[in-house]
Amino acid sequence: RAALTPAAAATEAAHQAAMDGYLYFYPLVTMDLTRRQFTHPSQGAQGAPSNAFLHVRALPQPGAAAPWANPDMLRSTGWLDLTAGPVVLSVPDTQGRLYTLTLLDMWTDVFATLGKRTTGTAKGNTVIVPPGWTGTLPSGMARIDAPTAHVWAKALIQTGGLADYPAVNALQDGFTLTPLSQWNLPAQSQRVKSDPNLDLKIPVREQVESMPTDAFFTYAAELLRKNPPHATDQPVLAPLRRVGLIPGRTFDFDRLDHPAKQGMRRGLRAGRERMEAAAGGTLRAVNGWQQETASIGVYGSAYLRRALAAQAQPGSGLPEDLAVLLLAADSQGAPIDGAHRYVLRFESGQLPPAGALWSLAAYDGQGMPVANMLNRYALGDRAPLRYNADGSLDLHVSHAPPAPEDQANWLPVPASGPVTLLLRVYEPGPALLDGLWMPPPLVRDGPPPPAEAAHREETLDGAGMTAP
Missing domain, CATH: 2.60.40.1610 (Domain of unknown function DUF1254)
Structure with a gap:
């Protein structure tokens, strides 16, 4: 490979620094805009x-x-x-x-x-x-x-x-x-500072992802003066120093030479492209359920992972407090549609491993709860659920009501169109956190009743066949 000219080398160095810097600063800029909007x-x-x-x-x-x-x-x-x-x-x-x-x-x-x-x-x-x-x-x-x-x-x-x-x-x-x-003094009225330069109408994510290179890194440098980096951040900060972005100091993009400016602009675009390409890449899918496998809440030096978490859901807590699993496909891999009936069967001893509680909620294609005759938007272990004789639990997911004896276990959904289910497990046990437990598949039109299923399996085994 031919040696780069000094100008090309400077552009490449600035490109790499800005790409890594964009991922590094994305959560900080997101948090500050979120804070300023909320407290305005x-x-x-x-x-x-x-x-x-x-x-x-x-x-x-x-x-x-x-x-x-x-x-x-x-x-x-x-x-x-x-x-x-x-x-x-x-x-x-x-x-x-x-x-x-x-x-x-x-x-x-x-x-x-x-x-x-x-x-x-x-x-x-x-x-x-x-x-x-x-x-x-x-x-x-x-x-x-x-x-x-x-x-x-x-x-x-x-x-x-x-x-x-x-x-x-x-x-x-x-x-x-x-x-x-x-403390221990009469309550005092707060003096609220004005923030005339803040855009309250445009969502935070849209603002962050549309910032020009100079504005983004100038804002990030200002925030870095108030929010000290972690001791382990030196490897990402050292290349930024070479383009003039130094912790504790203001950053003047206009003072950079042309190769550095060009490299930083390309690097910011590359950082955005990396986030777009990597989105969803750490999801684990089993039985149609999606579970995040990467760390959440504490990120260390996993700057891309931290940026993606800030992009998707800023303010995520620890999975030890709440684990959320998403289901958008049935047992055949088809999208869930309100026009069909479904059954989610937890076998005996295989309920969600919750130290506190669990719930299953239904949402429409826009992620909204759907009006229904019961005003019921979730089912969980706090509800008076009806268990099968063998200890298994069938949850019925449909628009039309199931048989009267099954309505205690009915989760209503829209009459048609996309449906997404979220399973929330509060204080999940090690089996879920370690990926050893996953929810069962959602079966369209429902599986056979427990007694019938047992008889069918027995018949197949007796014929020397393996039950599917």
Whole structure:
């Protein structure tokens, strides 16, 4: 291979640095735009100021839900601003009720979780401390050191539906954020900063993926001044230094020479192309179900994986708290369509390995819950399900009601068109986390009843054949 000219070598070096840098910075830029949109004063009931929670008080209903809405939990979300000092996170006594409160840094890494699985359900106050803080905390308060000065807090609290809302809403009010400097003082009104340069109409992902090269890396460098990199990030930061992007300093794209500018523009495009090509590449498919096999919530130096997670679902928590599996195809590999009847059979002893609970929810082609006569959008272990005599469980997925004796196990879907099922497993066991357990296939028009299936298998075996 012929040696590159100095200009070509500079272009190639800038190309590689920008490609890797785009993947590295994508989550940071995504998180900051998400934070700024959520805390903007004009958001009203769709957001909240820094150091305050927005509580969603009811489960989503058809026509008024975000895509893939959770049918089991009410949500509370807030952004902590630690730039002026620590913030006290207070949680109520949920008296054994399941909840998970996830804390994410600006790199989308989960650095702490509170809740039934990790800290229990007792009342308590925890101080979230910014990097480099050396003050003294009040006695009796736990301390968690945040890697960055802004933190995303996301809480999920179990609810039993409409009749349970008052109890859950009262618990939500017990989740509060208070600057340590105001602890035990009368509540003070917050001084909200204006943010005139923020676009509130264009979704965050669209903004990030349409930024020109100079704007993207200038913004990223500014964020890097406020959000220190991890100690293990040196290999991706060193090449960026050679094009003038140095942690702790502003970045001036206009000062670069032409080869470096050209290389960075090409590198940013290459980074976007890498993300597009790799999307979905770590999904494992068994029986039509898709499960993410790559790490979620903590990414280390897997920058492409972290960028893809921030692109698909920023703010993902740990799979140890919640695992979600998606089904879009039946046992024959055909798309699920509301025009057909289906049965999902869990054999005896093969129910989802949930330490807390599990649920199966149905969505239409846009990821929305579908109106139905029962106002039922999910089935799970909290429902009065009817089990077969052999201990197996048949869940009926269809638009038309099944036989009366099966309606306790009926999950309604649209009359026609695409259907997607999501299985949520809270506090999943090792069998699921390690890929040793997967849900059964969804069978169109249903499998034979348990007794008939057993008789058929016995007949085939008696003829010296292997049952299919």
